[in-house]
Amino acid sequence: MTPDTYGPLGAASKIASEVDSVYLFITGIALFFFIVTQGALIYFAFRYRRKKGAEDVETPYITSNSVLEGVWVAIPTILVMSIFIYGYIVWEDMRTPLPGAEEIHVTARQWLFKFTYPDGRETVNELRIPAGQAVKLTMTSEDVIHAFFVPELREKMDILPGRYTYLWLKPERIGTYTIYCTQYCGVGHSQMQATLYVMEPHEYQEWAAKQVEEAEKSMPLAQRGKNLVEQSGCLACHSTDGTIKVGPSFKDLFGSSVKLSDGSTVTADADYIRESILDPGAKIVSGFKNLMPTFKGILKDDDITAIIAYMQTLSARVGVPPAAATAAGPAGQPTIEKGKAVFEGKGCIGCHSTDGTIKVGPTFKGLYGSTVTLSDGKTVKADDAYINESILEPNEQVVKGYSPVMPSYKGTVNEEELQSVILYIKSLK
Amino acid sequence: MSRQQPSIEKNYLNETHGFWSWAYTLDHKRIGVMYLLTILFFFLVGGVLGLLVRLELLEPTNWLVSNQTYNEMFTLHGVIMIFIFVIPVIPSALGNFVIPLLIGARDVAFPRLNIASYWIFVSGVIVLMVSMVHPIDTGWTFYTPYSAKTATSVTIVALGIFLVGMSSILTGLNFIVTIHKLRAPGMSWHRLPLFIWGIYATSIINVLATPVVGVTFLMLLSERLLGFGFFDPSKGGDPLLFQHFFWFYSHPVVYVMILPAMGIISEIIPVFTRKPIFGYKAIAYSSLAIAGAGFLVWGHHMFVAGMSSIATIIFSFLTFSVAIPTGVKVFNWIATMYRGSINLDSPMIYALTFIFLFIIGGLTGPFLGSLATDVHLHETYFLVAHFHYTIMGGTVMGLFAGLHYWFPKITGRMLDEKTAKRAWAFILVGFNVTFFNMFILGFRGMPRRYATYPEKFQSQHIISTVGSWILAAGILIMFYNFIRCIYKGEKAPANPWRGLTLEWTTPSPPPTENFKEIPVVTDWPYSYGKRKDADG
Numbered sequence: 001m002t003p004d005t006y007g008p009l010g011a012a013s014k015i016a017s018e019v020d021s022v023y024l025f026i027t028g029i030a031l032f033f034f035i036v037t038q039g040a041l042i043y044f045a046f047r048y049r050r051k052k053g054a055e056d057v058e059t060p061y062i063t064s065n066s067v068l069e070g071v072w073v074a075i076p077t078i079l080v081m082s083i084f085i086y087g088y089i090v091w092e093d094m095r096t097p098l099p100g101a102e103e104i105h106v107t108a109r110q111w112l113f114k115f116t117y118p119d120g121r122e123t124v125n126e127l128r129i130p131a132g133q134a135v136k137l138t139m140t141s142e143d144v145i146h147a148f149f150v151p152e153l154r155e156k157m158d159i160l161p162g163r164y165t166y167l168w169l170k171p172e173r174i175g176t177y178t179i180y181c182t183q184y185c186g187v188g189h190s191q192m193q194a195t196l197y198v199m200e201p202h203e204y205q206e207w208a209a210k211q212v213e214e215a216e217k218s219m220p221l222a223q224r225g226k227n228l229v230e231q232s233g234c235l236a237c238h239s240t241d242g243t244i245k246v247g248p249s250f251k252d253l254f255g256s257s258v259k260l261s262d263g264s265t266v267t268a269d270a271d272y273i274r275e276s277i278l279d280p281g282a283k284i285v286s287g288f289k290n291l292m293p294t295f296k297g298i299l300k301d302d303d304i305t306a307i308i309a310y311m312q313t314l315s316a317r318v319g320v321p322p323a324a325a326t327a328a329g330p331a332g333q334p335t336i337e338k339g340k341a342v343f344e345g346k347g348c349i350g351c352h353s354t355d356g357t358i359k360v361g362p363t364f365k366g367l368y369g370s371t372v373t374l375s376d377g378k379t380v381k382a383d384d385a386y387i388n389e390s391i392l393e394p395n396e397q398v399v400k401g402y403s404p405v406m407p408s409y410k411g412t413v414n415e416e417e418l419q420s421v422i423l424y425i426k427s428l429k
Numbered sequence: 430m431s432r433q434q435p436s437i438e439k440n441y442l443n444e445t446h447g448f449w450s451w452a453y454t455l456d457h458k459r460i461g462v463m464y465l466l467t468i469l470f471f472f473l474v475g476g477v478l479g480l481l482v483r484l485e486l487l488e489p490t491n492w493l494v495s496n497q498t499y500n501e502m503f504t505l506h507g508v509i510m511i512f513i514f515v516i517p518v519i520p521s522a523l524g525n526f527v528i529p530l531l532i533g534a535r536d537v538a539f540p541r542l543n544i545a546s547y548w549i550f551v552s553g554v555i556v557l558m559v560s561m562v563h564p565i566d567t568g569w570t571f572y573t574p575y576s577a578k579t580a581t582s583v584t585i586v587a588l589g590i591f592l593v594g595m596s597s598i599l600t601g602l603n604f605i606v607t608i609h610k611l612r613a614p615g616m617s618w619h620r621l622p623l624f625i626w627g628i629y630a631t632s633i634i635n636v637l638a639t640p641v642v643g644v645t646f647l648m649l650l651s652e653r654l655l656g657f658g659f660f661d662p663s664k665g666g667d668p669l670l671f672q673h674f675f676w677f678y679s680h681p682v683v684y685v686m687i688l689p690a691m692g693i694i695s696e697i698i699p700v701f702t703r704k705p706i707f708g709y710k711a712i713a714y715s716s717l718a719i720a721g722a723g724f725l726v727w728g729h730h731m732f733v734a735g736m737s738s739i740a741t742i743i744f745s746f747l748t749f750s751v752a753i754p755t756g757v758k759v760f761n762w763i764a765t766m767y768r769g770s771i772n773l774d775s776p777m778i779y780a781l782t783f784i785f786l787f788i789i790g791g792l793t794g795p796f797l798g799s800l801a802t803d804v805h806l807h808e809t810y811f812l813v814a815h816f817h818y819t820i821m822g823g824t825v826m827g828l829f830a831g832l833h834y835w836f837p838k839i840t841g842r843m844l845d846e847k848t849a850k851r852a853w854a855f856i857l858v859g860f861n862v863t864f865f866n867m868f869i870l871g872f873r874g875m876p877r878r879y880a881t882y883p884e885k886f887q888s889q890h891i892i893s894t895v896g897s898w899i900l901a902a903g904i905l906i907m908f909y910n911f912i913r914c915i916y917k918g919e920k921a922p923a924n925p926w927r928g929l930t931l932e933w934t935t936p937s938p939p940p941t942e943n944f945k946e947i948p949v950v951t952d953w954p955y956s957y958g959k960r961k962d963a964d965g
Contacts, residue, residue, distance in 0.1 A: 019801045019802060019804075022799060023796070023802055026795050026802065029795070030793070030795065030796075033756075033792055034788065034789075034792055037763060040766075044769070048768060048769045050770045050772045054770065055770075057770045059704050059769055059957060061704075061958040062705065062764075063705045063709065063955075064710075064711075065707075065764075069757075072756070073757060076753055077753055080749040083799050084749045088799075094804060095738060143578075144578065145575065145668060151805065151873065152874075154802075154805040156804050156805065160662075160668055161574060161662050163735065178874075182808035183808065184570075184575070184878045185575060186566070187566070188496065189500070189879065189880075190878070190880045190881045191881060358490065358491070401495060
């Protein structure tokens with residue numbers, strides 16, 4: 001994994017260095033023909049140029065030479081076929097993913113790349129791969145044809161709507177590389193770039209863990225609870241559909257009256273469930289055995305809260321809609337975090353930067369409160385009302401120097417998401 | 430080798446006068462001149478667009494124009510250069526003028542069809558210009574689904590190209606019949622000048638391939654106007670289908686561009702070296718081989734498009750097969766120069782420049798034909814460089830060679846040699862500075878069709894832009910020379926280059942009926958040098 005392992009041309013993987021060998025092979029053959037043909041062309045042009053007064057010099061009558069012509073058909077044929085075969089052999093490797101390659105889904109749209117990892121993590125315009133890990137990218141597009149190109153990996157593939165194409169990579173040189181869209185896709189084409197981070201494996205693990213944590217934070221609580229129930233092994237003994245297994249079913253459990261083995265009855269409220277998870281032997285349900293191990297130290301307080309929220313959704317006794325319980329803020333409350341999620345998820349990021357870079361649309365950095373010059377020469381202050389209108393009716397007031405290409409988001413974002421985005425833009429000073 | 434004096438007063442230029450005598454003319458020479466003027470005008474328009482594209486790329490950010498305007502500029506540069514300039518220029522303009530003269534005929538087989546083709550061409554061009562109201566931004570390749578979705582005037586452009594294509598088909602048909610039926614007595618197929626072989630192969634491609642692109646554009650129109658879903662995956666269509674259709678035409682069309690230019694080179698080299706062309710039959714039949722095999726390699730434009738692996742491998746193999754007949758031609762031209770008496774006047778230096786640049790264009794082809802390396806180079810500046818070396822270094826240099834070679838015949842005046850060589854020096858230097866640089870830029874990963882780009886590429890973009898100015902200066906000097914010499918050039922003799930083809934046996938400029946008497950051909954047209962034995 002030393003930086004120079006893969007040759008002087010900047011290849012960042014073993015396959016890329018094999019491609020470079022094909023380059024050198026073709027270059028050698030091309031140079032041979034270049035020297036022979038250009039050499040003869042220039043040499044003849046000087047050697048046999050007509051001197052003044054030699055207009056009627058006699059020239060030989062040569063019309064063909066079958067030996068020479070045979071040679072210059074045979075040698076090029078052999079050489080170009082060898083180029084074909086060599087290029088084909090290396091290409092076979094490029095198209096055959098290593099077994100066990102981790103599959104990452106790539107969704108392209110005008111003008112961004114979205115990457116979805118096997119554990120559900122999602123990133124926009126940012127692909128991270130631990131060095132030496134083989135990954136297979138399964139790619140599709142939501143609108144027009146795009147492409148995925150990393151020069152240092154010598155890899156490229158078009159991304160089409162309505163079908164999947166794939167590419168596999170095993171980057172080995174740690175570093176930061178640009179991913180370019182190379183299939184012309186409209187006004188934002190040249191700004192449709194993403195970054196590939198090839199990371200030290202342990203750094204990648206840390207990053208992935210942090211991502212998972214953050215993803216969970218922003219996940220609806222009940223959804224997180226469901227994940228925990230699945231991951232912690234609860235389902236081995238408890239069903240969610242009413243089937244009796246080793247332990248009681250979770251279906252309709254929350255809020256019900258539970259008959260215990262000592263004959264008493266309790267209501268399955270939050271405290272009861274909490275106790276059952278942390279100290280399972282304290283209250284045994286009638287007809288079941290005391291088999292369950294404690295989850296004390298395994299599930300944290302907020303995990304238990306999430307599991308309770310999930311159990312609520314399984315119970316007919318409490319009509320708690322699962323989507324209402326979100327961790328990033330009470331339902332209906334716009335927040336900056338939600339705004340950022342909408343910014344990435346709904347594709348704003350494809351055209352608007354947050355760091356001052358000019359892309360297809362104006363940057364969001366420092367936008368709020370600034371004075372904007374419109375295409376008709378008028379100026380307007382970028383306040384809540386202006387941003388609100390720009391999202392719902394983008395072509396009403398187009399900023400000078402930009403094309404009116406933004407679609408209306410009316411009906412695509414709800415009021416909460418809209419206000420969250422405005423909050424997020426406000427935060428980008 | 431007769432040296433006639435330009436004694437005949439009446440010629441095709443002065444026999445009749447006035448706008449209508451040109452607009453309704455049936456004379457292939459006048460039609461050729463009208464094509465030439467129309468097409469060269471659009472060459473300059475396309476050139477200015479190319480210069481603007483290069484100018485914008487001086488800076489990594491939009492310093493001159495917006496993304497949208499940049500996208501429209503490179504699209505129009507491509508559409509104008511390909512459909513209005515490179516495809517028709519040699520066959521329709523020079524071909525129209527010289528084919529009947531070269532084969533010893535009084536005109537083409539269907540003069541009325543010929544003038545109709547010209548006006549269909551002009552109407553197509555006018556339709557294309559109407560689209561400027563809302564210029565298209567699809568690139569000259571019109572890939573769906575983008576071209577089906579964009580709000581720009583794809584519909585109008587598609588109609589314009591449809592008309593221009595129809596003109597190509599009719600002209601191709603006319604030439605095929607002319608070459609079959611109107612050759613002078615004694616001119617057997619193996620006594621046919623090689624330019625005619627090139628035009629013949631080109632015409633076959635035009636007649637067979639152009640209808641396909643016509644149908645493709647009709648399908649695109651029905652998708653845009655009637656909501657059909659040929660190429661729309663959400664309606665069960667396939668965007669790759671469009672690419673297959675498009676390249677089934679547009680790959681053979683690169684041979685439409687290059688074969689006539691190769692024909693010009695094959696005419697000029699023997700005249701200026703005083704040697705018979707080496708390997709006549711190999712050159713003649715390789716034109717037909719290229720025309721045939723050219724229909725089987727369209728898929729090499731789609732190696733990373735999502736085509737099946739088997740198809741990809743077969744297309745790569747066939748692509749390498751096409752390289753052989755092309756290489757053979759280059760070897761033959763160089764071999765013709767061996768032990769010649771080489772006159773380095775302007776037609777010859779442009780012909781040599783063609784060979785020099787075309788070799789570079791040709792030798793960079795295997796990098797794109799080879800699967801492993803194409804994956805990296807596809808859609809980068811390497812492709813842009815390769816294309817310009819073959820088409821501008823090839824076809825356009827061949828055109829310039831032909832223009833310098835036949836200028837005396839067309840206008841009756843000689844060009845100023847000194848100015849011609851000065852222009853050539855600028856063009857050679859400017860071209861290589863602009864485009865050689867792009868091979869390296871492409872290898873480094875610079876994608877094409879980018880209005881903005883990462884800063885690490887800037888120094889090389891500056892080199893290319895400066896090169897484009899040198900190139901433009903050379904072309905301006907060349908046009909200045911053309912215009913000045915129409916009025917002030919020396920009077921041209923019938924045969925200034927001592928050529929043996931039939932156009933040099935008639936005065937410059939030729940009379941309307943071309944020849945006083947139809948010539949009788951007794952030998953092939955490359956009988957230069959001293960024969961050892963009697964048979965030819």
